[in-house]
Amino acid sequence: MLSPESIDINPNTGVMEPATGRYLKKVCELGQIYQDKDAFEALVAEDPEQIAYEVIEYRKAGSDLFFGTTTMRPGKIGREYFMTRGHYHKRRDLSEIYYTQSGSGILLLQSRQEETKAIEMRPGICAYIPPDWAHRSINTGSDDLVFVWCCDVETGHDYGEILDRGMAKLVVEQLGEPLIVDNPSFN
Ligand code: F6R
Numbered sequence: 001m002l003s004p005e006s007i008d009i010n011p012n013t014g015v016m017e018p019a020t021g022r023y024l025k026k027v028c029e030l031g032q033i034y035q036d037k038d039a040f041e042a043l044v045a046e047d048p049e050q051i052a053y054e055v056i057e058y059r060k061a062g063s064d065l066f067f068g069t070t071t072m073r074p075g076k077i078g079r080e081y082f083m084t085r086g087h088y089h090k091r092r093d094l095s096e097i098y099y100t101q102s103g104s105g106i107l108l109l110q111s112r113q114e115e116t117k118a119i120e121m122r123p124g125i126c127a128y129i130p131p132d133w134a135h136r137s138i139n140t141g142s143d144d145l146v147f148v149w150c151c152d153v154e155t156g157h158d159y160g161e162i163l164d165r166g167m168a169k170l171v172v173e174q175l176g177e178p179l180i181v182d183n184p185s186f187n
């Protein structure tokens with residue numbers, strides 16, 4: 001029988017105690033996802049070690065659920081805000097939730113039929129990501145964006161399609177505000 005657990009999550013930093021795993025994504029690893037390659041090169045040249053986001057997770061052996069936090073730094077590359085790689089789930093029948101703890105952003109979703117949805121991310125909003133919808137989070141604010149995610153342990157990630165094709169929509173800054181526009185390089 002599994003024992004109950006309590007995990008302390010700091011809503012401003014995403015730090016989890018205890019945690020069982022953690023990884024960092026540096027800006028320099030994410031060149032493929034941004035449109036403006038010159039702006040990307042310039043930012044990486046300025047600070048090759050700059051962190052874009054951090055993922056911390058808690059996995060309990062034998063459990064069907066696992067969960068964690070993603071903490072995204074604010075920033076932009078060209079007109080696009082810092083964002084996650086974006087992915088479908090390997091298990092096409094499994095969903096996920098994202099519950100924002102602090103900061104502000106947009107969760108961009110895309111179905112296999114290329115239907116697009118955008119869900120606001122701000123404290124108090126819990127987004128439901130249905131099975132087989134690609135999802136990418138975008139930090140449109142000036143502070144860290146922290147959210148808790150929870151899914152089945154079997155969910156897995158499928159990054160290939162979004163890395164190769166991008167998503168149908170981009171979130172860009174216009175006059176200081178986020179704007180969702182068509183991605184000119186999506187085909
Ligand atoms: C898990 C999930 C999140 C993301 C994380 C980083 O299914 O959706 O934990 O993995 O926010 O985003 P990616 O994986 O797209 O780089």
Ligand code: ZN
Binds near residue numbers: 087088089096135
């Ligand atoms: Zn996911």
